[in-house]
Amino acid sequence: MRVSVSWLREYVDLPADLPTGDLEQALVDLGIEVESIVDLRETVTGPLVVGEVLDIEELTGFKKPIRFCRVDVGAANGTGEPQEIVCGARNFAPGDKVVVILPGGVLPGNFAIGARKTYGRNSHGMICSAQELGLGDDHSGIIVLPADVKAQPGDDARPIVGLDDVVVEMEITPDRGYALSVRGIARELSHALGVPFRDPADAPATGGTAEPAYPVEVRDTVGCDRFAARMVRGVDPTVSTPGWMRQRLTAAGVRSISLPVDITNYLMLELGQPMHAFDADRIAGPLVVRRAEPGEKLTTLDGVSRSLVAEDMVICDETGPISLAAVMGGETSEVLASTTDVLFEAAHWDPAMVGRTARRHKLFSEAAKRWERGVDPALPLVALEKAVRLLTDLAGGTAGAEVLDLDHVRPLSPVTLPADLPSRRVGVSYPADRVVELLEQVGCAVTRGGDRLGEDPGAAGVAAEGAGEVLTVTPPSWRPDLTDPADLVEEVVRLDGYDRVPSVLPTARPGRGLTAAQQRRRAVARSLAERGWVEVLSQPFVAPELVDQLGLPADDPRRPAVRVANPLSEEEPLLRTTLLGPLLGIVRRNVGRGQRDVAIYEIGAVFHPRPGAGSPPAMGVDRRPTDEEFAAADAVVPAQPRHVAVAVCGEIEPAGWWGAGRPAGWADAVEAGRAVLDAAGIPADRVTVRAGERAPWHPGRCAELLVDDVVVGHAGELHPAVVATLELPRRTSVMELDLDALPAAPLAAGPAISTFPPALIDVALVVDEAVPAAEVRAALVEGAGELLEDVRLFDVYASEQLGAGRRSLAYKLTFRAPDRTLAGEEAVAARDAAVALAAKRFGATLRGA
Known part of the structure; x- marks a missing residue:
């Protein structure tokens, strides 16, 4: 909203000597953002005067019409002699009064005017158009002053063309439509400066007649x-x-x-x-x-x-x-x-x-x-x-x-306002008389009387005079935004002055820090970032067709979704039930822009609708909701568990002169899941990874992540059909895990450190390729007993010599006793016991035996 101060002065008695800084501060104090205040007198400097055209000589021989003019500028040029000016405009004639800027003047854009020779004549100044003066876009001709303008040659032209004014540009918030007018701004300034206001709408108007002006x-x-x-x-x-x-x-x-x-x-x-x-x-x-x-x-x-x-x-x-x-x-x-x-x-x-x-x-x-x-x-x-x-x-x-x-206009509904509500909400004492006075300044009709029941007037904030009194406030027709007691409280505070409201920082309660869930989320994010994953934040909105693109079965609990009442995009009106959809969209966008190696993760909420949930109850802002209202509202809110998901494609280890590199695969997604569980404080002996099947993963390359035999997530390679539908690179792998489903981390005990040397023994077991390596590892741990300190899979090998459907799993076993140096026979016996249990359960045989 841009408006000239001279226009405002018609309806509000602004002080004649009001500085522009004070005007800006008054508007800011009212909650109106001021973009700029421009004094038009400062946009054109130097002599800008009224001139009268005496005669015009048409110059020929040029590509465009040129005129050599003699203009009377009075004594403004210091000599009183006619000013010689070359001009290309055709919309004026001898006897016309024009606007002239003399040498030494500067037009908007820092365009300096001087005397120079052009088109074979000396030109001393310029006859101005509206565009050149910054008064508009019209450059088709120069400004010709009306014949009734009472100005003599040489008079200052600024007041005549409107360059003696101040223009204020403001940014009006969406709830204050009335301020997009001279009427509204003038009324606001009258409140801020305490000066009279004359409403331009307070004028007689002919009412409707039985015969319409037009059918x-x-x-x-x-x-x-x-x-x-x-x-x-x-x-x-x-x-x-x-x-x-x-x-x-x-x-x-x-x-x-x-x-x-x-x-x-x-x-x-x-x-x-x-x-x-x-x-x-x-x-x-x-x-x-x-x-x-x-x-x-x-x-x-x-x-x-x-x-x-x-x-x-x-x-x-x-x-x-x-x-x-x-x-x-x-x-x-x-x-x-x-x-x-x-x-x-x-x-x-x-x-x-x-x-x-x-x-x-x-x-x-x-x-x-x-x-x-x-x-x-x-x-x-x-x-x-x-x-x-x-x-x-x-x-x-x-x-x-x-x-x-x-x-057919319906009048605005009255609002019931406890007289002491502004004091209790803001912490500043506003007497009831002051509240009424300020609301009437806004234009509200206020009726006093009645007592408020069922609320402790001193329950919060500052007790005010008139506690218990209730005001019935009818907003004026130009304030449709005043619909709740909170709106009226805001008006009271705004007009009384935001500067009267103290700035007090709340006192932090001792002993309060991050919750266990917050600490866990930060630990998980830090762990993934340290392993090279890049965190992303996606919008939680998805398209209805996403569940089909991910290949979710008809009975999958991730299919029902919450629809947003006013979505940002009609193409994505649903709240996500899995992080994978938005995450894979980010993968596709990065790959499409040339970033082929992508390893990203996100921690965020998913939204599952509550079965049979209806509409939330209507709750105002004039009081605290009751426990029943809270319960009814909470019954509608969708469940929002916090998940973590990763997606990876391309090369996980780049190729170069140092080697062939390694492409990303399902194992990297599984390892990310293990890293999340480790960062969450879940001991490795409570974690199980086994083959599983769940959309949108590849049926043969999907792993279930379990904690205490409860499935908390899945990881592996995406189904080829999903990869093709979403236009993703081949072998794209993902992991998604429910952080809220994880049990609380147990109290970590300090590790027992032995000063005695370890015994290292490698074993290579040949088993059917369908046997999970994790189960073989579990058998080795159980069979080896307490002397086994660590077991690690370091090689997987398959060949024709091993036989079809067979593979070799090589493990490095570390044995150590806490109180003595192990004898070789003890370590070998523990190794044999571990191999024997693996042979019993899976038919494992030592490779080469």
């Missing part, structure tokens, strides 16, 4: 709860927008188009009420306000043909849609240079409808920006009255006595 039918009173219109006939189409209005529009960043359209834009900026001007002669038959029908199209004023949907509101005549309601008008009914009969429309539209329509069509007009934030429904007739008066005063014509006003 209109509103078929959807939810999307449009008020529609008003007035007619002006016989307008002089040659009359241009007056300079004072163009200056204010330009300062606000709005382009001047034509007088009727400029009037609607001017009143939108002044009042906050968007309007539309129709060429009445181009409308065919009565108007109908309704939702769009399937297949309808509309070419809007920007020349774009738009396909409409059923949620869009449109204004139609007999030919079909002629305006995309509240967003932009249509080409077929726009005001032209020949328009003589103008139909002004001012309505009130549903903010949610307008916001969705603007985003759907990517058409963020100034009108839509205001509608989606909320517009005062009491403004249409006032805006029409002002528009009709401005048009008839400036361009003649006759205003019709008929006024259309279809009013």
Whole structure:
């Protein structure tokens, strides 16, 4: 929102000597972000004066028309002699008054003006256009001052062209639509500075008549709860927008188009009420306000043909849609240079409808920006009255006595506010009288009386005068955002001053640190990162077709998903039930951009809907929910266990002159699972890894991760069909594990360290290839007894000599006694016992035996 301070002064008595810094601080104190404050007097430096063109000599022989002008600038040039200036514009004649910048002046963009020879003549200065002065985009000709301008040659031109003003640019938050107007900002400044405010909407307006200004039918009173219109006939189409209005529009960043359209834009900026001007002669038959029908199209004023949907509101005549309601008008009914009969429309539209329509069509007009934030429904007739008066005063014509006003507006509901609630919530004492005073400043109607029951007035915050008293507050029509007691508390604090609210850091309770779950998640993340995995954070939203792409069975518990009510993307409206979908999407994106070697992990929540969960109960913000309300709300919230997942593809060890490297495979995913369990504090003897089967893993290359015989995760290579569907590299491997399913880590005992030397013995056992290596290892551990300190698989070998379906598993066994040096016979006996148990269980034989 950009507005000139001179415009604000019409409605609020700002101090004449108010510094721009104080103006900015006043707005910031009100919660309005100030982007910039520009003093236009400083944008053009040096002598900028009024000049009168004495004579013009047309210069020939050049590629474009050039004119040599003699301009009277009075005594501004120090001599009183006519100023010689070369100019290429053609829109002025001798006797016209123009704007001249003399040598030594500097235009916006640090463009310095001097005396120079050009086109064979000496030119001393420049005759300026609006664009050169930074007043607009018009560079088709120079500024010709109106004949009635009471200025003499040599007078300062800044006040005449509007360069003596200050322009404030503000960023308005979405809940303060009223501030997107001169009316709203002026009212706010009157609160901040304690100066009188004159409401531009506080003006008489002709009410609706039995005979409408134009026949209109509103078929959807939810999307449009008020529609008003007035007619002006016989307008002089040659009359241009007056300079004072163009200056204010330009300062606000709005382009001047034509007088009727400029009037609607001017009143939108002044009042906050968007309007539309129709060429009445181009409308065919009565108007109908309704939702769009399937297949309808509309070419809007920007020349774009738009396909409409059923949620869009449109204004139609007999030919079909002629305006995309509240967003932009249509080409077929726009005001032209020949328009003589103008139909002004001012309505009130549903903010949610307008916001969705603007985003759907990517058409963020100034009108839509205001509608989606909320517009005062009491403004249409006032805006029409002002528009009709401005048009008839400036361009003649006759205003019709008929006024259309279809009013279905429902008044805002009163809000019950405990008088001491601001004090208790904020920690500053606000007496009840002060609360009433501030709310009335906002424009609220406040009724005092009644006692609040069922709540301890001193339960929190600061006890205030009037504790127990209840206020009934009816918000003004221009504040649709005031719907809850918390909104009113915010207004009290804002107007009383945020600077009065103390900044107090809460005292941390002693002995509170990270929870066990937080410590576990950090340990897991640190462990994976130290092993070379890169952490990623993905969006928790997925597409409905993901479960089919992952090949999940029809009865898989990961198929039911929670649908988001207002998704960021209609293509991904569901919450994930597994981390693998978003994680594999990141893999595909990286591979598609040339990063072939990927090893990533994510720790995050998945969401499982509760069976039979309905809608959550409605809970306000004026009190603490009851235990029953908490329980009812919690029963609807989906279960959100915390998972960890990894995905890997490409080379895990790069190839080079040092060797062939190693491609990533299912074993790396399994090892990541082991690393997670180890970091989580689960002892290795409680962890089991065995063959399993679960989508989306390859049936023969999937491992189950168990803790105390309970499955907590899976790891392995993805199914080839999944790899093909998701366009992933071959042999892509993943692991997913439920961190919340892990038991609490046992108290870790200090390791027993023996000072005696170990005995190292290698064994190679030949077993069927279907026998899991982990089970063979478990048999060796059990058979070797207490002397076995460690066992590690260091080689897997298969050949024709071993036989079909057979493989060799080589283990390194470490034996050590805590109290003595082992004799060779003891170590061999323990080794033999371990091999014997493996032979008994799996038919294992020593390789080479």
